[in-house]
Amino acid sequence: MKRKGILIVVSGFSGAGKGTLMKKLVQEYDNYALSISMTTRAPREGEEDGREYYFVSREQFETAIVQDKLVEYANYLDNYYGTPVEYVEKKLTEGKDVVLEIEIQGALEVKHKFPSALLLFVMPPSIAELKQRLEQRGTESRENIEKRLSRAREEAAGIENYEYIVINDDLDQCVRQLHSIITAAHAAPARNRDLIKKMREELE
Amino acid sequence: MKRKGILIVVSGFSGAGKGTLMKKLVQEYDNYALSISMTTRAPREGEEDGREYYFVSREQFETAIVQDKLVEYANYLDNYYGTPVEYVEKKLTEGKDVVLEIEIQGALEVKHKFPSALLLFVMPPSIAELKQRLEQRGTESRENIEKRLSRAREEAAGIENYEYIVINDDLDQCVRQLHSIITAAHAAPARNRDLIKKMREELE
Numbered sequence: 001m002k003r004k005g006i007l008i009v010v011s012g013f014s015g016a017g018k019g020t021l022m023k024k025l026v027q028e029y030d031n032y033a034l035s036i037s038m039t040t041r042a043p044r045e046g047e048e049d050g051r052e053y054y055f056v057s058r059e060q061f062e063t064a065i066v067q068d069k070l071v072e073y074a075n076y077l078d079n080y081y082g083t084p085v086e087y088v089e090k091k092l093t094e095g096k097d098v099v100l101e102i103e104i105q106g107a108l109e110v111k112h113k114f115p116s117a118l119l120l121f122v123m124p125p126s127i128a129e130l131k132q133r134l135e136q137r138g139t140e141s142r143e144n145i146e147k148r149l150s151r152a153r154e155e156a157a158g159i160e161n162y163e164y165i166v167i168n169d170d171l172d173q174c175v176r177q178l179h180s181i182i183t184a185a186h187a188a189p190a191r192n193r194d195l196i197k198k199m200r201e202e203l204e
Numbered sequence: 205m206k207r208k209g210i211l212i213v214v215s216g217f218s219g220a221g222k223g224t225l226m227k228k229l230v231q232e233y234d235n236y237a238l239s240i241s242m243t244t245r246a247p248r249e250g251e252e253d254g255r256e257y258y259f260v261s262r263e264q265f266e267t268a269i270v271q272d273k274l275v276e277y278a279n280y281l282d283n284y285y286g287t288p289v290e291y292v293e294k295k296l297t298e299g300k301d302v303v304l305e306i307e308i309q310g311a312l313e314v315k316h317k318f319p320s321a322l323l324l325f326v327m328p329p330s331i332a333e334l335k336q337r338l339e340q341r342g343t344e345s346r347e348n349i350e351k352r353l354s355r356a357r358e359e360a361a362g363i364e365n366y367e368y369i370v371i372n373d374d375l376d377q378c379v380r381q382l383h384s385i386i387t388a389a390h391a392a393p394a395r396n397r398d399l400i401k402k403m404r405e406e407l408e
Contacts, residue, residue: 121393123403126403126406127403127406127407128406149407152407153404153407153408156400156403156404156407157404159393159400160393160394160400162393163392164388164391164392164393165391165392165393165396165399165400166391177391180384180387180388181388181391183384183388184368184384184385184387184388184389185388187368187369187370187381187385188367188368188369189325189363189364189366189367189368189369190364192369195369196360196363196364196369199327199330199331199360200357200360200361202330202331202332203331203353203356203357203360204357
């Protein structure tokens with residue numbers, strides 16, 4: 001039986017290194033596809049439609065909302081960002097595990113629409129380390145760091161909604177751990193309904 | 205932080221090869237301990253108290269039940285069989301993952317007492333294969349095979365209570381898969397309460 005892909009939602013504190021992790025995961029193993037978001041914000045220099053984002057007008061985006069063509073969406077700094085169902089479904093059918101980086105509200109929305117989605121939470125080795133990473137960026141004001149930490153408190157409150165917690169200490173090791181967690185997750189009953197159904201029928 | 209062990213319950217159809225799998229798992233990796241059951245049945249030739257089983261009297265067993273010293277127990281062919289809490293707790297504290305082979309009723313009892321227990325279900329590659337394995341044993345009457353299949357139907361009805369399904373096609377491959385599934389399962393929030401608590405405190 002051909003293995004169907006699963007939808008993987010990665011959340012975690014800002015500064016936990018999610019982006020780097022996911023890029024590396026997709027590079028190292030060939031069973032992954034990064035989800036491509038749809039947005040109403042203008043393309044930045046070097047960004048290409050259909051690669052970084054699908055760039056659409058506000059009207060197109062709102063039509064997609066009404067027609068239920070998004071797995072989840074959010075409005076950030078007056079621009080829409082969302083995950084088109086069509087791309088996700090296409091990749092899952094091809095057998096790809098589709099990786100999606102979003103925050104907790106979006107993650108819960110996804111889980112509601114795709115009950116077999118896998119929710120992963122990436123954590124820094126410690127909160128001290130997280131603060132240090134945020135400060136070392138150099139680009140963050142004191143106030144911004146405080147905002148990010150307060151946001152982290154909100155995210156931490158919802159951590160029990162995630163199936164696994166991954167600690168991003170060493171990048172390579174963490175990528176390997178992510179991959180083996182995802183491989184294991186394929187063996188959950190909720191992701192093997194067809195197999196279970198077939199087995200039950202044969203037992204009758 | 206020292207990794208605490210988890211309690212692993214392995215169930216599955218008779219003929220799925222659970223026993224062989226678990227023996228091999230414990231041999232191949234050093235983080236496992238097989239749980240030792242307590243029973244009122246008489247020791248068979250070559251069996252040693254504290255190795256195959258803890259052999260006790262009916263009175264001792266019933267005292268253990270009353271004193272809530274068993275993770276689960278069952279009565280089979282007029283003999284008691286049960287899992288002593290003390291041995292399990294000791295091994296878990298040492299950091300061992302304790303493996304326990306029981307059927308679904310017992311598995312649900314364990315999950316009730318140890319909410320962080322990991323429930324695994326072992327399946328044969330197919331039902332045709334299962335029937336063939338049962339018939340090849342040669343020791344089973346037609347009637348017994350029918351009984352085992354009817355029992356399999358009951359077990360199959362409860363499969364959604366298990367966290368993972370493992371298909372035992374190739375023994376070595378299945379042992380590796382079991383090990384990586386158990387490794388991944390350590391990363392579930394329910395098995396990292398201390399870590400989450402600490403993180404939340406540090407974020408305050």
